[in-house]
Amino acid sequence: MSEKKMAIIATKGSLDWAYPPFILASTAAALGYEVQIFFTFYGLQLLRKKLDLKVTSLGNPGMPMPMPMPVLVQALPGMQSMMSFMMKNKMKAKGVASVEELRSLSLEADVKLIACQMTVDLFDFKNSEFIDGIEFGGAATFLGFAGDSDICLFV
């Protein structure tokens, strides 16, 4: 069986949007795919050593809420932290893996994680803020792999 390839661009840094890239990457790796994820802009948050990912209902009318709540109330201080806390608890209760777990499973399965050097510089991040085992590169690095991929996703 010749090895298939999947290339993903991860551009979002919230708790909910952290899942698609890591779920697909770890599963594809288990199915024998060679996988690379290119993290750019807010997606870089997913590569930090200490993850503090949050979820927000603001600007997201599709988020299921435990009770109806006016948007202005959702914007009150502390609401974002509370919603993130509730979401993490719910995920744990339902047996959904944490982002940290899926990220280490991806690394274990040789998924290549690439941080966008341009965005690292733009936001004044230090390479030491990111987990070990990742690479730094640019658009050409990603396209070199993506050009030969069977699946290519922008998340």
Add this chain to the structure above:
Amino acid sequence: MADFDQELDASGLNCPLPILRAKKSLAAMDSGQVLHIIATDPGAVKDFEAFAKQTGNELMDSKEDGGKFYFLMKKA
């Protein structure tokens, strides 16, 4: 259900963990050995079919009993 060489209890775990754990268990087994998997995620039924098809491991049996799902997977 037929005999098996190793068992994996993935009860309570959700997508994609049952698949990832099964992959890990299979990696430590010999070709021709059989892994018995227990899962509670209803999505696992389709997922293990797809896993077998794409990895070449044989899904020998797949059944549901009392809210649990049981699979027999033979390593290729």
